Amino acid sequence: MSRMLTSILMIGSIGYFVFRYRYRLINVLLGSSWMRRIAVGSIMSLPGVKRKMMQSVLGGGPSEW
Numbered sequence: 001m002s003r004m005l006t007s008i009l010m011i012g013s014i015g016y017f018v019f020r021y022r023y024r025l026i027n028v029l030l031g032s033s034w035m036r037r038i039a040v041g042s043i044m045s046l047p048g049v050k051r052k053m054m055q056s057v058l059g060g061g062p063s064e065w
Helices: 002-020 022-029 033-044 047-058
Strands: none
Touching: 002 022, 033 047
């Protein structure tokens, strides 16, 4: 029982610190060029995001965001 309680407490603590320092963590992760390239490539592989981004950049009509 105490092992399960300790696990729940540790997961909760880690989750709290990740949430609290989420922007710092994102800045650290995206600070390296290869991680930034992977993140942008994975987001741009989503069809809806890519279409909206291209419309916004190339001026393909009014944006519906």
